[in-house]
Amino acid sequence: MAPTRNSYLAYKRDTSYLIYWIVQTSNSIIKSLAASDSPVNGIDGAPMVPLTSAGITVAGLVSLSKFVGKHIDSVPSTILALFQSVIEARTATHAAFQQMTARTPDPDVEKSNASHMRFINALKESFDALGGRNWKPNSSPDEPDLLANTEHVKEELDRLLANKFGALEIQRSPEADEASDQEDLQEIHSNVSRQRKQPKPGKGKKGKKGKAKKSSKPKTAPAKEDSESLEGVPLESYRIIQDQDGIVTDYLMAVYDLIKECMTLRNYLQGIWREVAYDGLNSAVAGALSNMAIAMVQRSASEMFVDFPDHDSYETVMNTITRGNVEKAQGMFHVFLMFFEPGSDTPQRKEKQEVDIKEQFLIHAYMDLLDFVTDFQKTRTGKPTKRMLEEIRNWDPNFDLRHATKEERIRWRRSYTINWLYDLVNVFSSIVVQRNTLRGEKHVFEKVDWSPTGPWAQHRRLFGLNEFAGFVTSLAMQKPGTDVRNRILPHHVFQLQCIVDSLTVTRGWSHHLLKGHVVVAPPPSYRFRPRxxxxxxxxxxxxxxxxxxxxxxxxxxxxxxxxxxxxxxxxxxxxxxxxxxxxxxxxxxxxGESKYMHGLNTIPPSRFSHTNANGLWEYSPFLCGTGLEEGLELAYISGMTIWDRLPEPMMLLHLHNMLVQEGYIEKPVGLFATLQELFPECFFPDGKPPVANYDKALQTMVDNRGSSRERQQVRRVATSAADIHGILNPKVNDFFRKKSTLVILREAGWNIDRIPDADVSFPSVLGMLRITQAKHITDPVTGKKRIEETEITKRAKAMGMSEENMFNMAKTMEVLQATKMKANEIPAERVAHAMAPGYSRFPGRCDPRSTRKARMAAGGECVDFADRDMLDFMKLDIQSDISGERPLSALNFLWTTTYFYTIFMRIEEELEKKRNPLWVRAYKEARGPLAKQKRLSLTLLAMIEQDKECLEVMADIFTNPRAGFLQFIYWDDIEFVAEKVGQDPRPRPRSAASGDVGPDLDQCLVM
Known part of the structure; x- marks a missing residue:
């Protein structure tokens, strides 16, 4: 089970855990009662049987909780922590919705709030029935932390059940207890199974309302054991069945949390693009982090809205959270600057600001996209209509944002957005348009598959934004007047906002939650250009x-x-x-540029031609960043493919190792030493350079070529891959199969939770996080805790890491999370901002104080970082891969290959001059297959016969001149990220008290 860092999804997950335990626990009690001497019968005289439904009503939850609480002396602390987590989530949302209607009462919301309060009261009643009133969180290690996301949640729940009921004995002597049990069971079966089809949440302001029919008599379960009827039921199917108001409330919770996530991630990415412009961060790092953030929003939305079919469009989300009236919604949401006094767990408000709804809820970006699509559809010629042209013509890239009004800046940004979208669609559609106009083909634009996996994907038209460009093109190419609003999803709008932000931020303009528009001087042109x-x-x-x-x-x-x-x-x-x-x-x-800048026949010129015909790239740091990221990734996998086909890289690394081991080279040559460190398994058996029998080590590598059936299967799959990324996947190679961080992320769909342990580099930040997420198991013999054996923990141990170090690593990560907002450890100005009504929140997302106490009450491990934190962690690995300590993606494989060839040519030339006998045998006397493998012959002869003259020549060529790794990277230098850990290079506020607050704050966003 992947970690859940989204608040609503965490609430939904915690509810499933809770209902699973309650249903299974009640079934265990019912079976124990049935097995006693005096079985309890139901209302019709038939024996009561275990529950067969994974869904229970609110009334059923109360009944079950009372029934379970009556027969269990001590409910596991973990379960009570789950209950508290669910109650806190609903209470926080209820308080937020009350705040929304404080200034502008809305009958629908008020009715939903009343229903919501009844639901919260039912949860509290159930909590108290299980002993929650007297329960206090502790640090007992007796129960596992079910809220820590592992692959074994259900198994851990089952273990709790087994521990409680493996030898359960029900004390049943008084007849009054039997009668009470009969009443309890009758009430349970009456309340639990009143299922009905869930109505959908209303679109926008109102939704359909329907009344549930009451059951005239209790339902009896099917005549089969619960182990059969509930066997195989997924954990997420255990849920609370709600009426329409409850479903609408759940949808509001989901929408509310999605908007918070968009705001938080957008704010984070603004800070990243500031680093690119002002601090020299490589734009490919920003591009990769942007891809991850967009995937986070997309994943959250798809997981949230699986329960709300046809309510996943951005339009519906906006109509829901604004109640269908943006102007009316303005004023409902506020932001508070919060800080902690030293030694205090209670945050204090310092500053309050009304949220700019249109800006922070991405409404400006959405309207610009919608207006562009509507305008493009009218003619589908790639040219704006006269009306639109009046609004967007002559966009000025040198417009002084510092001396403009808020409205002028927004108009300038809108003009840029629509112009840039015109260029994007015109470039992306150019191949199809020209086929129609120049070749007379009859492609119907609205029926063309514009996706990156469609038939036109073989024609490269763009780097970095193919999927987004294909989506926008598919909307723009529909027939005039086609309503596309239901196809525009939240992550599409979020991505467009990020694209636009990359320009405005690098021009000095960002948007701050507390201060609104923040405009500073743009970076000098000699320090930053998008390209x-x-x-x-x-x-x-x-x-x-x-x-x-x-x-x-x-x-x-x-x-x-x-x-x-x-x-x-x-x-x-x-x-x-x-x-x-x-x-x-x-x-x-x-x-970086396209044929478009030079003009394409029958394609309208760039909308930026009056200033720069290459405006699509020159005015989009985002496109340059994501395009460079993809360019680096393709250069890496193509370079690995070439090295896998050539013998020279393998032979030279083995020759260099032999010359070092035998003393012909005193100090390893930088290039080869670094390659040996970065790719040990690619060059040597088991990743260990040999110290003798050098020819056998080389022969072992050669003999392994193509021997794996798994690789043969991978090759068959790769040949049918939809794009070049799949075709050149390093997994198909014989030797060079190591993946860079960028390759791993793309393969996982930019979702770090989908990265298999086998692909995680170690050491790395992600590897460290995986170790902290490994399950802690108590040894049944010694009673000591140990780390679960996973791919990562095995590799860590193989590198010499002890279990004690792994435990300490988990504690370190917990401390890192728990101290993120302590005033005595972080300057007071680096504080969290929270949205009205106060500092209550969905559980476990940001505040390490209130809900973490509940989450840690069960003991065990709990390292659960928000998405923004995960981006910060992955930034270290990505930056290391692109321009840091382990720069796999920075290596220019082609130039390195040319150097390899140069070395061999110099060796051959020198040995030929000396008429070295090994050279004569390899290049003049070789017969058969070896005649076509002259360099391989020479290499093997040198290793076997150890001819001194030959080895001295080779050593001299290797060391004169000595080649360093940095000579073969794309950049002028690399940055040692480890030296910056703990330092934040992004501009930060100097003094919150003085009101000088920069555009970036640490995130703990609660509305």
């Missing part, structure tokens, strides 16, 4: 010889030609050349 990092990667103008990937394509192609001539096979590198040519053209034409 800054893309240009370093490509180096179109060859300003840094031997660094950019475009120049490497040309040089490597020439070396492949020369190598083919050496081995007498000009088709030797045909497959590699074909792949490289395709990537070369894609990078040249569609990354």
């Amino acid at each position: 800054r990092d893309v240009d370093l990667f490509l180096d179109r103008e060859v300003t840094r010889d031997g660094r950019g990937i475009l120049q490497a394509f040309d040089v490597l192609e020439q070396l492949f030609e020369r190598d083919g001539a050496l081995h007498g096979d000009m088709r030797r590198h045909a497959a590699n050349n074909e792949m490289l040519e395709g990537f070369h053209l894609d990078y040249m034409n569609w990354l």
Whole structure:
């Protein structure tokens, strides 16, 4: 079960855990009663049987809780903690909704609030019936923490049940108790099973209302054991069945929490783009984090709205939270600046601000998208209508935002958004449009599959935004007047907002919850341009010889030609050349700039032509960041594919190791030492460089080529993959199968919870988090706790990490979470902001004080960070991969390959001059298959015969000049992220008291 960091989903999950335990516990009691000497009969005289429904009504919950509480002396602390968590979630939401109607009463909301209060009272009554009134959270280690997300939640619940009822004996002597049991059971079966079809929450302000029919007599369960009837029922099916008001309230909770998540993640990403512009953070890092944040919103929405079919569109979400009137909703929501006094657990309010609904709920972005689609549909020519043109023409990229009014800035941003969307759709649709106009083909625009996996995906038109571009194009190409509002989902609007924010933030304009529009001086142009990092990667103008990937394509192609001539096979590198040519053209034409800037026949010119025909890229840091991220990822997997096909990388690493081990090279050469450290399993058996028998180690690697049936199966799957990412998946390779962090994230759909342990690098921040999430098991013999054996914990132990260190790591992460907002450890100005009505909250998302006490009451491990925190953690791994300590994605494989070829050519040239006998045997006398593998022959001969002259020549070539790893990365340097841990480079407020509050605050967002 993946970790649940979303508040509403946590509430929903906790409720399922709770109902599962109560239903299973009551069934155990009923079976124990039935097995006694005087079985209890139901109202019709038939024996009462265990419950067969995983869903219970609110009244059923109360009845079951009373029944269970009557027969159990001590309810597990974990269950009471679950109950408290659910009650806190509903209470926080009720308080928020009361605040919403305080200024502008709404009969529908007031009615829902009254129903909500009755539900809360029923929860409290059930809680008290189980002993909650006298229960106090403690730190007992006797029960596991079911709220810590593990793969074994149901098993742990079953263990609790087994411990309580494995030897349960019911004391039954008084007849009065028997009569009482009979009444209890009759009430339970009367209340629990009154299921009815759930009405859907109303769209916007009102919804359909229906009355549930009351059962005229208690239902009897089917004549089969509960172990059969409930066997296989998923945990999420255990739930509380509610009436229409309850369902609408649940939907409001989901909507409310989704908006909070969008606000929090948007604020975080604004800070990231500030780092890109003002502090030099690589834009590919920001692109990867943006992809993760968008996936978080998409995942949250899809999981939330699975219970509310046809109510997942952004339009419905907005109509619900604003009650169908944005202007009326303005004033319902407030933000408070909160701080903790030293030693106090009670937050204090410091500052209050009304939330700008249109800005923070992304309504501006939504309306701009909708207006663009509506306008594009009218002609589908790629040109704005006259009316729209009047509004968006002559957008000025140099507009001084500091001296503009709020309304002027919003108009400037709207003009940019619509112009940029026109360019996006025109570029993305260009191949189909030109086929119709130039070739006379008859593609019907509204029926074209514009998705990244559609038939046109083979034509590269964009890096980094293919999916979003395909979505927007599919809306814009519909027939005029087509209503597309139900197709626009919250994550689409969130993504557009992030795209637009990337420009405004890097121009000095961000939006702060407390201070509203914050405008500062933009970064100087010599420090930041949107294409800054893309240009370093490509180096179109060859300003840094031997660094950019475009120049490497040309040089490597020439070396492949020369190598083919050496081995007498000009088709030797045909497959590699074909792949490289395709990537070369894609990078040249569609990354950082496109053919569009030079004009495409029958396609309207760029909307930014009056200032920069390449405005699609030049004015979008987001596109440059996500495009560079994809470019780096493809360069990595294509480079790994080439290395897997060539013998030179493997041979040179083995030769270098032998020369070091035998003393011919005193100090390892930087490039080869780093490659050996980054890719140990790729080069050596078991990842260990040999200290003798060098030829056997090399032969072992060669013999393993293609031997795995699993890899053969992976290859068959890869050949049918929908895109190049799947086709070149490193898993299909024989040797070079290591995945970079970027490759792993894309493969997991940017969802870190879907990354298998086998793919998690170790050491890494994600690896550390996985260790903290590993289950703590009590040894039945010794009584000591130990870490569950997982892929990660096994690898950690293999690297020398003890279980004690793993336990300490989990404690460290807990302390990190628990101290995030302590005033004596974090400056007072770095505080949380909370939304009205106060500091109550959904449980366990941000505040480490109130709900964590309940969550830790059961003992065990609880390391549960919010999505924003997970982005901060993953930022370290992503930055390390792109420009940090382990820069797999920064390695220019093509230039490294050219260097490998250069080394071999120099060795061959020098040995030929000396007429070295090993060279003569390998290059002149070889016969049969070895005649076409001259370099492999030379390498094996050198390892076997250890010819001193040959090895001295090789050592001299390796060390003169010595090559360093940094010579073969795309950037001028790398950043050691570890040195910055604990330091936050983003601009922060200097003094909250003075009102000088920057655009970024640590998040603990509660409405």
